[in-house]
Amino acid sequence: MSASTPPPPRTPSVLPFPPKVYERGNKRLDEVLDFVAFSARPMPLVTLLDEAPRRIVDILGCDVCSLYLVEGENKLVMRGNVGFSRSALGQIRLNVGEGITGQAVEYLRPIISDHAETHASYKYFPGLEEERFPVFLAVPILGKQGPVGAIAVQREATPFSDPDVELLSVLGALISAGIRHAELIDTQRERSSFARRAGGGTRKVTLPGRPLVPGTALGAIAAPRRPPQRPSNVPRAAGEQEQDVRLLKVAFDVAQKAILALNERAKGLAKVGKEAAFLGTYVEILGDMRFRELALELTATGVGIPSALGRVAREATRTAVSISRDPFLEERARDVEDLCDALSMLAATDKRAELPSKAVLVGDGLSVFDLLISARAQPCGIALSERATSPRTRILLELLGVPAIVDVQGLFRWSSDGDIALIDADHGLLVINPSKSEIAAIRHARSRDR
Template identity: 90%
Template sequence: MSASTPPPPRTPVDLPITPKVYERGNKRLDGVLDFVAFTARPMPLVTLLDEAPRRIVQILGCDVCSLYLVEGENKLVMRGNVGFSRTALGQIRLNVGEGITGQAVEYLRPIISTHAETHASYKHFPGLEEERFPVFLAVPILGKQGPVGAIAVQREAIPFSDPDVELLSVLGALISAGIRHAELIDSQRERSTVTRRAGGGTRKVTLPGRPLVPGKALGAITAPRRPTQRLSAHHLNERTTTIEQDVRLLKVAFDVAEKAILALNERAKGISVGKEGAFLSTYVEILGDMRFRELALEITESGVGIPAALGRVAREATRTAATITRDPFLEERARDVEDLCDALSMLAASDKRAELPSKAVLVGDGLSVFDLLISARAQPCGIALSERATSPRTRILLELLGVPAIVDVQGLFRWSSDGDIALIDADHGLMVINPSKSEIATIRHARNQGGTGPQSGAAPQSGPGAGPGDR
């Protein structure tokens, strides 16, 4: 045979003549193909956060799967999980480079360990009990401009193989597309060209926060109202109430507030908040102080109006605490007096324009007893508080209010305004402004299934400050 003559084609007898079709029955392959089809569909972010870990657990045969999202400059927050308590969502947080998962994101490479607790970068979270699953694998989820999250899977005993690492890395790439489409807004992405139109009408955005009271809620955004404490001479002349009526309304407001505070105090005992709820007793004492009542009524009888009278009482308490005694306890008590005076003013007000819309999502920088006495009467369906809500009382007040609530919401007031529709997902710690039709349908479907309490997005049937004429 010459050098120019091509060799004859080879026909190995051990190769099948017809192509092989992989029918269903291979559990791992079936799971991967189903995962590909699942991630190809548009879906709400929370569906991805819940469903992707569940499917990965089945595909890899692991005990735990945690899905982290990159938020802010360098923070990893657990937003999806199978294997740990639901209370871990939104609470487990790592810096990029911290822990095995954070290190995988920093290096942009998978990290594997058969005894995670002995790894130099291991970070322990009290109460999570992840030491039960020491076999650990973390892979970064890569986006167009860097990491967008991470997946961490854990087993009790069987080490992960190289094919496991390769497969999980590919599954992470599929999840990446879903995360990008969710339009998660945080401090890092706020510097982009994304803008909103003032007065509502913003496109859909998702703001991350920290869940405190679990559940889901859907409603229009509104901010708590506060009373106007100064009335001009013109407005005084246009008042629709007489001095005698003001005095009577203020007396009724005192009675309603005292009854509501006593009920809140009893409720706090019922949910076992212990010493953390002791501040409610201060409000009971203030309302039981006859000098406080007499002074407020006396100033009201001078004809200045209820808001101005209560404002003068609050300023007097603040001035005494700040300039005469400088006692920390009295300074805090003065703030409580001011809060209570605002509540009394609103309880006595006859101006319907000051009332909140019912079943709304309340947004603000904090929560106080004022809101339990006043805002709760409108039966809000959810609460979202900004990063300024740092008071140690916040958690207790939110638990007493008893509706789905998230705090530490970055960019809350930049992206929301009165009238915008908001979905509060206090299971994952997310606030979706102008949610999609599918997200709204998911909430309504859960409600129609007979769910009750915060998980269905329903507000309590009555607020703690409810009184005559409140319904």
């Protein structure tokens, strides 16, 4: 055979072990691959919190899946769940090292138990009824600089296998990337990483809080308005005095109708009950003709409405503190002061004192003053800082009846008037300057519900 003659074609040999293609049909493999594709997509944090546990339940064939996030210095908060009531979201909290899940995060290793209630670290939460699912597996979710959360799955009877532990640990790594991309701000550890831009406004940030009134809201941030701290000492002209008296009378009528309506609403709310009894004090104060007459008499002298009501409030405080030292009267004096502030705002003619309508209100607390003043603007949601510790806060938020979260640390560091905010009071998250996809998602959900 010459060098230019091509060699004869080779007959392909039959391989004794041909490669196997895994077509769709293997349920667990299909769901794992779908989870990988799902986790690779950018998405709002709440989508990850809802969808990941649902998919994990299908993959592992379990009854419960809880997704915890590390927040603050040492806290694990349940932000996603399938299997328990949604009211548990944002409320179930563990310290790192507490409970089986907290211990898994502390050790950075999976922990498994076929009878969780007998485990030395078991943490019982009244009302959760997790004793129905004693087979327990918890794995930490690891990030670049330590744990970012944990996944806890539970079954009624069938123990988890070693492959289950290995698979859940890998799924946790995929969730970790999604949490990192969601820009959940840990104000305790990342203050220097997310500086505000000069001139107001921030990059998109997500602040965790504690949900109180469920629901979602989207609007511009506004701080509750307060009455002027330094009333004018310039005497009012005769015509202005008469106008002030008329405005104050109208303010009394508006406040009385609003308080009576709130009191009736409180009686109809099962969750509120006797805890709203303090509203009766406001009904009594507004029905006290001596209180009303004194305020109107002082206003008629030309001192102006803020000064007149300020004197009434100071007189009530002086009587309670200096003379009687009665705790009941001291609290009543604070209620009188709160009510006088509200009356002053209700009688104001300055439009700059009014709140924008459909705003997201942010503040350090909520009082009856805020219900009387802020409710007129029909806020779409409320976010309160960690300073909102008054026992009346929950009652007032229930009465206002809009999505609300509390205990939002770093609230004023990251927000300012005019920023767009999304309140997710189902998971307990406040998103400042949300992305277009998050805004579209909430609008889609609203249209679907309608």
